[in-house]
Amino acid sequence: MVENKFSFPDTPTLASGRFIWGMHDLTRVDGTTPQVPLCEYVGNLEVLVKRLAERATQLIWVTTAFMCEECQPKRRLEDVEAYNRAASEVMARHEVPVHDLFCFTSRRMELFGDDGLHFTSEGSRIIGAEVADFISAFL
Numbered sequence: 604m605v606e607n608k609f610s611f612p613d614t615p616t617l618a619s620g621r622f623i624w625g626m627h628d629l630t631r632v633d634g635t636t637p638q639v640p641l642c643e644y645v646g647n648l649e650v651l652v653k654r655l656a657e658r659a660t661q662l663i664w665v666t667t668a669f670m671c672e673e674c675q676p677k678r679r680l681e682d683v684e685a686y687n688r689a690a691s692e693v694m695a696r697h698e699v700p701v702h703d704l705f706c707f708t709s710r711r712m713e714l715f716g717d718d719g720l721h722f723t724s725e726g727s728r729i730i731g732a733e734v735a736d737f738i739s740a741f742l
Contacts, residue, residue, distance in 0.1 A: 620659035623704070624651065625667040625690060626720075629682040637682055641689055648693045656697070661741050664694040664701045665734075669708040671719025678720075702737045704730070 628639035628647075639647070655662055666687040672680045687705050694701050707730070708714055714726030722730060 620655050620662050622651075622655065622662070623665035623667065624648070625683075625686045626670070626678070629667075629678060629686050631677045631679070631682075634677060641685060644686060645689050645693060648690055652693060652697045652699060662697075662699045663738060663741060664690065664699050666690065666701060666703050666705040668704045668730075669710065671712065671715060674717070674719025700741065702734070704733075707733055 624647075625644070628644050629637045632638050637644075652662065667683050667690075670678060670680070670683060672678065683705065691701050712719070714722055714729060716723050716726075
């Protein structure tokens with residue numbers, strides 16, 4: 604659990620906090636089960652949201668982006684979707700807006716590098732513009 608992993612001593616209050624968390628949790632390191640089971644992931648997010656809310660006046664959750672399953676043998680698209688759904692439910696309970704990066708990047712392989720996970724320079728520029736546009740509504 605995150606309970607003991609994160610502390611924010613003497614951290615200044617933020618006007619806004621945009622955060623994303625999930626791709627490494629859903630990685631099937633052993634090839635069979637996600638590194639962090641979905642129920643534990645949800646519990647971790649609950650703790651993280653509460654802790655971040657103490658330090659930011661506005662939180663924005665970002666869903667885990669699309670990834671090329673064929674290029675990522677230890678990750679499954681169905682897990683990305685399940686973890687995103689679960690995270691969106693947590694955010695709804697805490698009234699945290701959700702930026703759906705998964706939807707924006709879905710099947711847009713021109714945004715990704717050869718590994719099907721990380722963005723190219725041009726992909727990063729396009730996504731950066733999308734993120735800036737989304738966040739501007741909360742400033």
